[in-house]
Amino acid sequence: MSLFKLTSLNLNGIRSATSKGLEDWLLQSKPDCICVQELKAQGADIKDRFEVLAGLKGHFHFAEKKGYSGVAVYSREEPSDVIVGYGSAEFDLEGRYLETRFDRAGRKLSVISAYFPSGSSGEERQAAKIRFLAEFCPYMLALKNEREFVLCGDINIAHQEIDLTNFKGNKKNSGFLPEERAWMTQLLALENAGGGMVDVYRKLHPSTTGDAYTWWSNRGQAYAKNVGWRLDYHLATPSFAQGAHTAHIYKTEKFSDHAPLTIDYDFEV
Template sequence: MSAPPPPSIDSPHLSVSSVNVNGVRAAAGKGLLAWLAETTVDAVCLQETRADDTQLRKALAPALDAGWHLESAEPALKGRNGVAVLTRSQPKAVRVGFGAPEFEDCGRYLEVDLATADGVVTVASLYLPSGEVGTPRQEEKERFMADFEPYLASLADGAAVVCGDWNIAHTESDLKNWKGNRKSSGFLPHEREWMDRVLSPAGGWVDVVRAQHPGVPGPYTWWSYRGRAFDNDAGWRIDYQLATRALADTVAWARVERAAEHALRWSDHAPVTVGYRWAS
């Protein structure tokens, strides 16, 4: 996967990337470590690490030796979930969870505060439940969404970005085969309405990638390993950076780092990378 644009006179001061690694130990062996060695970003949010803290540090050891700082929220269930944030500088504060007891130790939400010249910025890594229609997994997803919405509202007046796998394609432009998925989890009407509220003026959040790429399909961030989904770009855009308006107003560029070819993929997701004109 290609690195973000090289620095220039118009280069942003703070850049953040986010990717669901689909198992950090497997991804590390396929190319994640090489990507971390090449990227110029200031922070990287990881989701679905499927590792406890010891396993995570072992998998990312070369990156940590190179100077990255690691914070993580390991999952209570072995081999499930797990989120982390890698930063160039030591975070000022770290918080696991968002105050909902049911989801406190599930490894789905972690945020760090980064001290910058322009003030403190909160960078969060989110792995929202994927759900499955007609099963307890969908019920869990909807409980998570109900608990998470007021928490997002509590952050909206500050400088924050919530990065991660939101497991919802917000609009028809965010899913190649939207007609065939109208009854699928991730594209259900009430899930999309939830995103509408979060991204409304009252909700206070901005989908910064869509703001930079209006009126186009995608750019997709996830493709099934089955068939030729990746080659045909038959994907879903479910990985987002949602920023508060204070931070969203400073966006310089946003992109999905899609692999040049199927063989170069180290996850079924691609990194979503955004540059902010916010002095780090």
Template sequence: MLRIITLNLNGIRSAWRKGVLPWALGQNADIICLQELKAQQADLSEEMKAPPGFHAYYHCATKRGYSGVGLWCRRKPERIVERLDNAEFDLEGRFLRADFGRLSVISLYQPSGSSSEQRQEAKFRFMAFIFPRLSQLAASGRDVVVCGDWNIAHQEIDLRNWRSNRKNSGFLPEERAWVSRLLDEAGWCDVYRRLHPTRTDEAYTWWSNRGQAWAKNVGWRLDYQLATAAIAGRAQRAEVFKAQRFSDHAPLTIDYDYDQDGDEPPPGA
């Protein structure tokens, strides 16, 4: 069994103080994908750099207190890739990939457009840039899982107040259509929705800090594991953990009936 967890930390140092490490160590996870580190390498403690039982890798943003992604891996990857070869987004630390045989696991943090029109334009640029690369990955013959905060709720069942958010970043028609294209044209599978096609309230992974969004469960499903067909078909269980809060996001755990020590990668992958 392969267990993969994805979690937007909203600051690794903040999440650390809230007990994310003891929780993570008790999950028996093989790979943990992290987003929104809000830290640079110099800010990381020795425990963050080497959590017990894991090989830890981070791609931090150049800007202090901003963005950044990480991967914790039980097994040491054969290759780590942290560059998209796009100066704008590489400087923001939005992508980190680990390869194990024919399996690739990616931690991805898509920009949010909620703060300004300029950031929404940056989000659209990222979406346009990453789409063909994700399409190429899906067609590569590799087994790939992309874990991340996509900052998009795909369907009406993916957020509580969908009617009032139709003109807001995260639920714009063009954003939702982009996710549909990933699933319908590019060959990706939304693994949580494959296992739970109609689940609503239990599917949310993010709650605004405004008002009483958490208390009233006025949430959004923004954190997904998208997978290529072969490994997506082996998903057995998906759970959003809400018993303890480390962030304004909740961890998403998915178990795959998959042998990480399986086949070699296809030629040229």
């Protein structure tokens, strides 16, 4: 069994992240695959510039709205199929789901980049976020019955109190609301019944606090003071998650307001 190195990163704009050295880092870190979110770009912006990053070929799901959302998967190996969107009449227009399939000799495996909505801008977007969660959970569980997969992305939920610095002051804020955390608990608790998902980072580091953060506000020197949140995840089917053995959050350089989360798996793509 060979090593499969998988990275997830919210770019906060692909043009911005690459201007800060992302490609050089990818050349050094050599992931087999990187799932990215918040491209903030359209097809015309990608063409002839970002179709390939550090030797990894990209596949994309763009939002209809310019400069908004968008996800991609860059991979060293060519996928056997690419699924753009998950069939949502509302959210596929926002460019939130890209699935690359690597099916080989009877084995079915998907690597997914997903960008969950944020509700921090107000009640309307929070309501949209709750609608997304309600329709996406059964979709994930149905997919799990068909194939092995790992979903990488900005989930915009800090699940536990150890997943953010100021949990007491954020209990009424989007990203740490009781109903959001309950959604995550339900998704993961089903694992014990053979039907749920695995939070792979927490499988490897069940009690890590400050070193687990992947996002920091741009206000009040949050990054310098490590006042952060863990918003970026690898959510995997149980058998795929069993192959995970090393997780790393890269903070030496700052490409975005998020940090890259890389997990090594014993798995041959």
